Amino acid sequence: MKLPGPRGAASAAVIDLLAGRVAGLPRQLEPDDDDDLQLALFVCYELAYRGWDGVDDTWEWDPGLLGARATLEARFESDLYALVGPPEPVDPAEVPQRLIELTESDDGPPLSKYLRGRATHDQFREFVQLRSVYHLREADPHTWAIPRLAGKPKAALIEIQIDEYGGGVAPRMHQELFKQTMSWFGLDLTYGAYVDLAGAPTLANNNVMSLFGMHRKRRGALVGHLAAYEMTSTAPNRNYGNGLRRLGGDAAAIAFYDEHVEADAVHEQIAAHDLCGSFAAAEPERAGDVLFGARCALALDNRWAGALLEAWR
Known part of the structure; x- marks a missing residue:
């Protein structure tokens, strides 16, 4: 790059x-x-x-x-x-339910609904450009947590990440599937090609994962961030896929979004219970960090979506 x-x-x-x-x-x-x-x-x-x-x-x-x-x-x-408040102590046993409540109550800007029903070809193309900054290295930031966990939470994280990396089959890696979407829009597939177009909200979405991932002390926030992503992914990706179908996208272009609808529906439960619940039980002093990471994921993504919709308006 x-x-x-x-x-x-x-x-x-x-x-x-x-x-x-x-x-x-x-x-x-x-x-x-x-x-x-x-x-x-x-x-x-x-x-x-x-x-x-x-x-x-x-x-x-x-x-x-x-x-x-x-x-x-x-x-x-x-x-x-x-933006979201500092981490606060929480009963470790409450972490899965608190995550469910947090993600279910999230009512951010309706970006995915706009892309499903109203976005123009150029607007959807810009959305894909900006998301490429993350999706061309999707899963990599959260993988930093693997050597920092043990036992059940480690196994749960690996189960999620195996799907992200296509089960070891290169063409099925989510990073590679997203290139198919980019190709349909005629975009540059080079890693990081659109960093210069990405404003602060886009870069912050990426940086927060690196901030949490590169510091062992923030491992709780990292798994909470991943959980929030997985637990709020299914409906938006269904909307993205349907929006791309509306614009004439072929099966290869839509495969990335369809894959996430299927995979993340399973990941929701793994992330909330097997990953974050077991992590909080194993490291109760960091249970509050899990919810902090989830709040950061939702707040920054909502800020990004709002900025994009406002720019289009």
């Missing part, structure tokens, strides 16, 4: 450092706005995924860059607390 263009002082400093245009970072790395913050974080996090073209892999563990990333993460975490 090519380094994106900067959007402010913080992202410019990080990008210039990785591109070899400067020798170090400024003493104070203060983002100009949320767009600048989210891009700077995304650039830092990508070093732990597939990296940037022409950027040495050793930057992933550079002490100076990690220190700067920690400063940016503190700002992002503060924003998350302001």
